Amino acid sequence: MVRPMMPLIVEGLEKRFTLHRLWEASDKDALLAEIAPRVRGALAGGAAVLDGALIERLPKLEIIGNFGVGYDGVDVRTAAGRGVVVTNTPDVLTEEVADLALGLLIATVRQIPQADRYLRAGRWLEKPYPLSPTLRDRTIGILGLGRIGKAIAKRCESFGLDIAYHGRSRQADVAYRYFPSLVEMAKAVDILMIVAPGGTETRHLVDAAVLEALGPQGILVNVARGSVVDERALIAALAKGTILSAGLDVFEDEPCVPAELIAMDNVVLLPHIGSASVHTRNAMGQLVVDNIVSWFDGKGPLTPVPETPWPR
Ligand code: 8YV
Structure with missing residues (x-):
């Protein structure tokens, strides 16, 4: 374990395994040198990053359990090359993150936190x-129509929104309008909802050109990864009125949020809480434990990521 994780994970694993806490060591290198030849499982997720160098230092490593559906903190290519299975926590957080995405969207459009601040400041007196902007007669473009993207789309349908999406490919099982080009989609919609995975492939996909295309009435919502958006370009776009507003649950350098964003009134900012309910975090933690236990019981991983499929 490279960083502290929730007690449910620690207790669940300590029942079965010897757990080494890398962050507690005064000399991490010395601890690693001592335990590396014996480490067979490792944990990642959130700020707990497992880079290629660390994976390479663990010759007996068999499995990496990632706490979170997004596993951009794990060098999955190195893991796959070494035959190490990587697991994540899909499905158990889908509805929770979709709920938060809609909450953040409505909060941004109807300025709920701003109105709350207004009341508390005594200004209603x-x-x-x-009057705020509206969600009525709006079109939403979803960047990344995976499991969470689809759960968001389903909710948007019941809100009467017109739905479009962009991703690597058109999906056979949905009737929403597909845009092969992100800029073209941004031109066609009022709201851009980001649910695409992080990592090098999607880095700064939403740049100045996309924000320009979204336009002066455009609203950006990001519940995925800060890295998908060029944050400097976003700050400039919000300051200049290139887009109207943004609702952000994720940032490029968490937990550091640029002072420019904090000073703006046309943004709603959340501290990466998409999956952060007691119910869902417990389900995610249990799935991390269950994957590791299942693996060492010889039953294979429960939720391997696509890059390390099982059976191989
Ligand atoms: C967590 C997430 O915040 O699942 C993800 O990809 O971003 C979140 O659920 C994160 O994984 C760990 O804190």
């Missing part, structure tokens, strides 16, 4: 809160 002076005059009513100004």
